[in-house]
Amino acid sequence: MTKINLIGLDADDTLWHNERYYAETQAKFAGLLSHYQPEDWVRKQLLKTETRNIEHFGYGIKAFALSMIETAVELTDGRISGQDIGTLIEMARGMIDAKVELLEHVAETIPKLAASHKLALITKGDLLDQEKKVLRSGLAGYFQNVEIVSQKNSVVYARLLTRLSVLPENFLMVGNSLRSDILPVLELGGKAVYIPHEITWEHETASLPASNTTGYFFLDNFGKLPELIEGLEED
């Protein structure tokens, strides 16, 4: 019999919309620079800058804003206007202050899960951003722990589980990123439920585990989670 002692939940694009705001901002950014360079090229260069900057600036809106500004300077050979730079900063502030929109089925499913299991929110990104989103989401009260980490790999998960005194086999992680939520947890011997989101940041893509991988589950809908967990614990 399987016992789940802790359910870990990714936040961005698992519980609430996130990539949508990045996609919208990217579209505005490409539009802003379209009289210098074709929009597709602008997007490609932005992704390149973001990827290069991860080791320096990490994840989150501030890192994204700095990458937009840097890309803008590079793609215009420094001819980008101060006003346009100001607009980019304003766009970043808008993203940070955006309201939190829960994904479908999340609002009714989280209380169900919390009634039977300990829940931990496990997310990457800016500390302040993520804390604000948790507060605004209205879900804060359902989580025993909110863990904001700079990256999600098997070492980070192992350390977290040790601290929370949970064995990997009793841990189930739920998320939309194979690379951050699924693969490192399977590697540790934990269980992981992949619920893809319509948009996934290109940096987060990885190949799908085989459907018969031990501990790996796929759901197309957050609302099916309680049933999956119940089934698991009955086995």
Added chain:
Amino acid sequence: MTKINLIGLDADDTLWHNERYYAETQAKFAGLLSHYQPEDWVRKQLLKTETRNIEHFGYGIKAFALSMIETAVELTDGRISGQDIGTLIEMARGMIDAKVELLEHVAETIPKLAASHKLALITKGDLLDQEKKVLRSGLAGYFQNVEIVSQKNSVVYARLLTRLSVLPENFLMVGNSLRSDILPVLELGGKAVYIPHEITWEHETASLPASNTTGYFFLDNFGKLPELIEGLEED
């Protein structure tokens, strides 16, 4: 008899230099804009922008970089060049990648403290930045916990102490910021050692507690910490 079960240590400008890098970068920034506005005025405006942006962007180098860029655009009425913006981003990257220089007496004092007490690093700022600095400092092995928080107020300390099962009266915090390290801990009934640093960010200033405030101690030198704690525990 007083028993200290946990020593909390602030990081920036308590264990290692930090404001020095901000001060250097500010000086370069003011120099860069000196043909638009007097340097003093530039510095004042930067501090204003930083303070206004805290609620959106929080603390740390990325927030500082965005505030520099925003100030530069404002103070030049948008005439700042793309090249200069690129220089500002380069300056931020330089700060993030700067080496960690321990303050005087820290390298020999931390192992002494760790031999007799549990140590927790408690710091504000960007998650990734601070994690990198802890690693580079060579001190990571001495801390039982590394807590990176978005702000340091009495609620945050109370939550942390509950999680670590430490009573406020058995907690001693050490730091260079009255506002973040000293006052909120005294408010909870904990003990706090104020070790001022030559440079303190203006946002962090607050008035000194009276020297007879219960639990409040002042040291001019990190190396005196073991003796102070020993004295406390003997009383």
